[in-house]
Amino acid sequence: MDIEEYENFKNKHLQHPITFLTEENLDKLEDHCRKAIHYERGVEHQVVLELLERYKEFLTEREEDKKKIEELEDENRVQKHQIMQVFDRGYIHKDKIREIINNRKERLLKGKKTYTNKIRINELNMISKLLEDK
16 A cells, blocks of 8 residues: 555545444454553543443444334334225225324324434325325
8 A cells, every 4th residue: 555545545534434443443443442451551542442332332222223213114014004905995084094194193293303203204194195195
C-alpha cells in the first residue's frame, strides 16, 4: 500500500468509522485494551473498552429492534389480509371498518411515539386507502 492509498483508506475510515468496525477488529481492539489496562493502567484504554461495550449493546439492541419490526410487519400483513377478507365478503359495513381503523389509529397516536407504532399507523392508513378505492 503506497502513501496515496493509505491516505485514501485513512480518510475514508475517519469519515465513516463504523464501516471499519468488523467483529474481528472489535475483538482485536478489545484484547489490546485489556492487555494495555493490565500492563499500563491506561485510563484511555478503559474508556475505549467502555465504548466497545456500549457499541456491542447498541448492535444487539439494533438486531432485537429489527426482529421486532419484522414480527410487526408480519402481524400487520395478517391483520390487513383479515380486514380485507371481511370487507370483501360483506360481513361488516365499510363505515364500521373505518370506525374500527380510526379508533385503532387514535389509540396508537395517544401512546408512545415509537417506530413500531409508526409502522402500525402507516399500515392502518394503507388499509383506509384501500377502502376508499373500493
